[in-house]
Every structure is written in C-alpha cells, then in structure tokens.
Amino acid sequence: TQLLEQSPQFLSIQEGENLTVYCNSSSVFSSLQWYRQEPGEGPVLLVTVVTGGEVKKLKRLTFQFGDARKDSSLHITAAQPGDTGLYLCAGGGRGGADGLTFGKGTHLIIQP
Amino acid sequence: EPEVTQTPSHQVTQMGQEVILRCVPISNHLYFYWYRQILGQKVEFLVSFYNNEISEKSEIFDDQFSVERPDGSNFTLKIRSTKLEDSAMYFCASSRQGVHTEAFFGQGTRLTVV
Numbered sequence: 001t002q003l004l005e006q007s008p009q010f011l012s013i014q015e016g017e018n019l020t021v022y023c024n025s026s027s028v029f030s031s032l033q034w035y036r037q038e039p040g041e042g043p044v045l046l047v048t049v050v051t052g053g054e055v056k057k058l059k060r061l062t063f064q065f066g067d068a069r070k071d072s073s074l075h076i077t078a079a080q081p082g083d084t085g086l087y088l089c090a091g092g093g094r095g096g097a098d099g100l101t102f103g104k105g106t107h108l109i110i111q112p
Numbered sequence: 113e114p115e116v117t118q119t120p121s122h123q124v125t126q127m128g129q130e131v132i133l134r135c136v137p138i139s140n141h142l143y144f145y146w147y148r149q150i151l152g153q154k155v156e157f158l159v160s161f162y163n164n165e166i167s168e169k170s171e172i173f174d175d176q177f178s179v180e181r182p183d184g185s186n187f188t189l190k191i192r193s194t195k196l197e198d199s200a201m202y203f204c205a206s207s208r209q210g211v212h213t214e215a216f217f218g219q220g221t222r223l224t225v226v
Contacts, residue, residue: 033215040222041220043203043217045214045215045216088155090155097160097162097168098168099145102154105154
C-alpha cells in the first residue's frame with residue numbers, strides 16, 4: 001500500500017513569513033499533484049509535477065518533486081491570509097487510470 | 113472555465129436504501145473517477161473508469177458499489193444498500209489523459225446515512 005505523509009499537520013504563521021510543507025513517501029510515484037481544499041468543497045488542483053527534481057512556480061508558491069520521485073515540497077514566500085487552507089499532496093501511479101493516493105494534508109493558517 | 117459538476121450537493125438516506133450520485137465530467141476528458149472523504153479523514157480512491165468500463169478499483173469499492181456512464185455526459189455512482197459507514201463526501205473527478213495530467217474534482221456530494 002502506498003502512503004503519503006504530510007508534515008506538518010498544522011501550521012500557523014504570521015502574514016509575510018515564508019513556509020515550507022512536505023510530502024513524503026517510501027514509494028515512487030509517476031507524478032505528484034498538489035491540491036488546495038476549502039471546507040465542504042472539492043480539492044482544487046494547484047500543480048502537477050512529473051519529472052524527478054522538477055520545480056514549478058505559481059506566483060509565490062514553489063513546488064519541487066524529489067529526485068527519486070518519492071517526496072515533494074511546497075514553499076510559500078511572503079504568506080498572505082488568502083493562503084489559509086488545507087493543502088493536499090496526491091501521488092499518481094504508473095497506469096493512466098490509476099487512482100491518486102492522497103496525504104492527510106497540512107492545515108495552514110496565515111494570521112494578519 | 114470547464115468544471116466537473118455533481119448533484120445533489122447533499123443527500124440524506126435511510127440505511128439499506130439505494131442512492132445514485134451523479135456527475136457531469138469535463139466534456140473532452142476521457143478518464144473518470146470517484147473518491148470519497150469521510151469527515152476528518154483523507155481523500156480515498158474508489159474507482160476509475162475509461163472507455164466505458166472500470167479500469168481500476170480499490171478495496172473500498174465492493175459489490176454494493178457500481179458505476180455507469182448511461183449517456184455521453186453523465187457518470188454515476190450507485191450504492192445499492194447504504195450503511196451508516198457510507199456517510200462521507202463523494203467526489204467525482206475527471207482527467208484528459210489519466211493521472212499523469214491534471215485531475216479535476218467536482219464540489220462533492222455529502223451523503224448522510226441515518
């Protein structure tokens with residue numbers, strides 16, 4: 001069974017600070033996706049990384065896929081209250097129809 | 113912007129009853145999925161569907177579950193005889209080429225079994 005561990009589980013910081021959250025596994029994934037989920041709503045896709053070592057930037061968010069494709073990180077620069085939410089990582093398998101394996105998420109609170 | 117739509121947004125049913133959850137995936141997508149999320153827990157994969165048949169299913173997707181694409185647009189999840197532990201948010205998702213590309217999720221159906 002593939003598992004994704006996300007850390008920290010909860011993070012509360014002040015507006016303007018930088019932060020990094022992590023997504024780790026002992027399994028190799030062919031792709032990894034980061035989602036953001038608001039209470040009572042579906043996950044909203046932020047980014048997909050496919051290649052080991054890949055780095056993608058989305059405004060103040062930087063996503064990195066580990067060289068061995070077993071881990072990923074999300075770094076937010078100058079966090080804003082609008083960044084508050086639940087951030088989920090999800091790993092994709094080798095087959096085109098494989099379901100995603102989700103982590104439990106990091107609850108992020110940015111205080112003004 | 114195209115989106116995955118799900119109906120109903122909330123369904124309350126009595127234990128033992130059958131429910132059908134409905135989804136309209138994004139129109140040019142080829143892969144369709146159902147996931148569930150029990151309150152406070154992580155999102156779990158149930159089943160994937162491609163070319164009018166199930167491609168993969170998890171251990172959760174037992175004989176009480178079935179999926180169907182009855183026409184060119186709808187994708188349904190049927191739970192034959194609901195149990196209390198089926199209470200959860202059920203999310204439909206679709207993707208153009210499978211998990212190597214983006215999977216887009218609907219807003220979910222909150223199923224409450226009483």
